[in-house]
Amino acid sequence: MKETTMSVDKRVTEDLMEALRDSKDGFSASSERLSGCGRADLAAKFGAYATQRAQFAADLETLAATYRDDPETPDSLGATVQRAWAKVKGSVTGADLMAVLQGAAEAEQDVLVAYEAALGEDISPGLQSAAMRQRDEIHRINNEMQMLCDTTLVTPTS
Numbered sequence: 001m002k003e004t005t006m007s008v009d010k011r012v013t014e015d016l017m018e019a020l021r022d023s024k025d026g027f028s029a030s031s032e033r034l035s036g037c038g039r040a041d042l043a044a045k046f047g048a049y050a051t052q053r054a055q056f057a058a059d060l061e062t063l064a065a066t067y068r069d070d071p072e073t074p075d076s077l078g079a080t081v082q083r084a085w086a087k088v089k090g091s092v093t094g095a096d097l098m099a100v101l102q103g104a105a106e107a108e109q110d111v112l113v114a115y116e117a118a119l120g121e122d123i124s125p126g127l128q129s130a131a132m133r134q135r136d137e138i139h140r141i142n143n144e145m146q147m148l149c150d151t152t153l154v155t156p157t158s
Contacts, residue, residue, distance in 0.1 A: 009127050012118045013064045016131065017057045019114040024053035026107055030100050039097065042148070046104070049141060056134045063130055101152060105145040111138055 027050035035043035115135035119128065 008121055009067060009124050010064065012121050012123050012127065012131075013060050015114060016118055016134075017060050019111050020053045020057040020060070023108065023111050024050045024057070026104065027053060030104055034097070034100065037097065042097075042101075042152075052137070052141075056137075059130060059134075060127075063126060066126070067124070097152065098149065101145060101149045105142060105149060108138060108142045108145065112142060 027046045031043045031046035031050060034040075034046060112135065115131055115138065118131050119135065123131070
């Protein structure tokens with residue numbers, strides 16, 4: 001039996017929301033640690049990224065409600081994203097700024113992979129449009145994090 005567009009949308013939405021929640025949690029933990037290490041500038045950026053990821057998840061949930069889908073918190077795709085953010089959390093406890101930045105960039109690559117997989121599915125135009133906008137913004141921020149890795153080189157800002 002072929003999946004209906006609604007059920008594909010629901011599954012894709014659940015996968016993306018899980019990836020976004022993991023990303024939000026990873027950015028929040030990184031933000032707290034960076035703040036404690038005297039990097040308020042980066043802590044603020046990571047805090048803003050966490051807030052954005054929470055908003056992206058809320059936007060997807062709202063979109064799903066318009067289709068009468070009720071996304072649940074799944075245990076599917078998130079394992080990859082959770083592993084990537086677990087590495088970031090481990091480096092956060094070690095207070096190595098470059099490890100935090102590089103780990104976050106790597107974890108966000110996994111989020112981008114989740115978005116590419118979602119966009120490869122037969123999803124509704126509304127979900128496709130939202131996922132493309134979010135993916136493009138995540139990609140922009142991922143590039144920004146890569147630049148931070150290249151330019152920060154553990155030079156504290158006072």
